[in-house]
Amino acid sequence: MRIGGWVRVTIDGRQMTLGGEVTDFVPGGTVREAVTDASGRNVGYLERVQSGEVKLTFVHRSDGPKIREVQAWSGVPASVELANGRRYITGSLVTQSVTSINATAGTYEAEFFTLAPFEEQA
Numbered sequence: 001m002r003i004g005g006w007v008r009v010t011i012d013g014r015q016m017t018l019g020g021e022v023t024d025f026v027p028g029g030t031v032r033e034a035v036t037d038a039s040g041r042n043v044g045y046l047e048r049v050q051s052g053e054v055k056l057t058f059v060h061r062s063d064g065p066k067i068r069e070v071q072a073w074s075g076v077p078a079s080v081e082l083a084n085g086r087r088y089i090t091g092s093l094v095t096q097s098v099t100s101i102n103a104t105a106g107t108y109e110a111e112f113f114t115l116a117p118f119e120e121q122a
Contacts (some may be wrong), residue, residue, distance in 0.1 A: 036043070052117050054112075057108070067108060075096070086120060089119050094115065096110075
């Protein structure tokens with residue numbers, strides 16, 4: 001699922017400053033895959049739980065977390081509020097990688113996943 005827009009992001013109790021829009025957000029949840037027999041007919045399906053994923057661009061501020069701290073996040077609480085007003089929370093955000101640092105713009109990109117799907121809040 002791709003949802004764009006400005007968001008508010010809180011990770012491990014800190015309000016993060018974003019340097020752009022969130023364009024990649026996967027809330028996770030149940031995924032079903034068709035099961036076919038030898039003749040190619042669908043005979044059922046398998047279910048699995050997909051974890052959540054989010055890719056964010058942060059402003060690298062002097063009062064913000066250091067990149068090594070971001071890289072060390074594992075199982076931390078986080079909330080993501082999208083431009084459409086929908087809010088998703090998790091208690092299990094894990095940093096996958098800090099993918100690039102833009103020294104000119106003062107930003108860095110980071111990719112995260114969750115150990116369980118994001119929960120949508122009303």
